[in-house]
Amino acid sequence: MKAAVRKIVGYAGAVAILLAGWQVLAMIVDSPALPGPAPALQTFGNLFFAALLPEALVSAWRVVVSMALGTALAVPLGLVLGRSPRIDAVAAPLIFLTYPVPKIVFLPVLLVLFGIGSVPKIVLITLIVFFQILVTARDAARAIPPGSVLSVRSLGAGGTQVFRHVVVPAALPDVFTALRISTGTAIAVLFFSESIAGTDGIGYYIIDAWSRIAYRDMFAGIIAMAVLGVVLYELLEMAEARVCRWTRVGR
Amino acid sequence: MARVDVQALSVTYEGVDRRVDALHSLDLSIDDGEPIAIIGPSGCGKSTLLLATAGLVAPTSGSVRVGDEPVVGPRLHTALILQDFGLLPWKTVMHNAALGLEIRRVPAPERARLVTEALERVGLAEFANAYPGELSGGMRQRLAVARALALEADLLLMDEPLSALDALTREDLQGLLLDIWRQRGHTSVLVTHSIEEAVYLGRRVVVLTPRPGRVAAIVENPEMGDDDFRDTPAFYERCAELRRLLAAEGAFGEAAS
């Protein structure tokens, strides 16, 4: 309870500081392209149900599906690679060659292949999240102390039980960290892909407002996108607190 | 029945850039229900001997038999307590204690009964829902003991289970281990660095040579388990004898030899 109150107070303080900074910056820049927080938030309120919420839901759906897909594919694969030197020997070079390639350059290809709807965006974000989680899950699985595995094996556990009782839980906190970091990347890629090509989503809305020189609308969109990121991040944090309860003890 | 027969056991590890002979042709027999302590210089292969007996390390040559069966993998009624306890930080006290039973597919009600009993036995019943991270070192150690107890093992292998504890907690848990052994009469193999602990908990004390480990000497210790053995002259004599044997094996480093 106390922790929840402290968190709310913390957030309120942070929001106040950000708004104040924004206000100061808007006054210094003094350009219609950077409205102050008051008019921007007012527009945000006015447009919320009519325009922002529907677009934000489309965007949220894309990000959530992509992150879920990327995680569902990457975690099992990464854990197996981390625990099996033989499979790893084959797959690791492939990963190390492809991981550093910026996947975003494939957006044009995906647009040609899948059109301008949700599919190319989901494929692209999934791909990026997949690699980030894959590398993390693999490293986490490799770093598991042999003692943990040995103790469970001494109790008679076979391969799948070692995975269930040791490998998966041991890697979970790292996977969650990677996921939270990926949120930022995922939203950035979402914005990019929606603004490059498409007819919906909050990224499209922002760029559309920009081309209409509707700076207040544009800022309302930017706020919506920021809120989307914060909500996702917080949801992950809540999920982690539930799933990885043992990491919160003794602190 | 858990008679242990180790015959000409050698274990060689293939390290990253070299091979290590951990054990070389070690022979040892332990009677059913006998408590034994093993002591020897660091790195002489004590943990390896336990792991081989638990079926987790395969002999390079020689064999280990428990009961009438050669050991080829983890055995249903062998419990192993590792040097670092082997607790899983992501499982609560209750689930850690139940882990062996869960892996052995013991039905849930039976599991709950055995775990409750074991936790009560080691005095952790009220911490059933805590995580290991919330326990003190001594409590963690007791949890490791509870997990082994819950298995109703007839062979209990312990790798320096008390070495990380302070003197008071240590004596307390030594008493607990002795009580449990007196109650259950399981075969017990305790690896320890402490001479006093070996004499307190081993009816025979096996002294190993430096690596590669072999049996250097076996000290008979028939008074083990007697009330107040720790305060008798026999106890001190036995400790002194072991200290001499260990010094002869160079267990105290260059300075002593």
Ligand SMILES: Nc1ncnc2c1ncn2[C@@H]1O[C@H](COP(=O)(O)OP(=O)(O)OP(=O)(O)O)[C@@H](O)[C@H]1O
């Ligand atoms: N998994 C392994 N791979 C390679 N070498 C190992 C491995 N485990 C142990 N060894 C080596 O085998 C030897 C015996 O190790 P072991 O752990 O059995 O010794 P120990 O008697 O238990 O030592 P300590 O008293 O310090 O716990 C050591 O020299 C160690 O370096």
Ligand SMILES: [Mg+2]
């Ligand atoms: Mg050891």
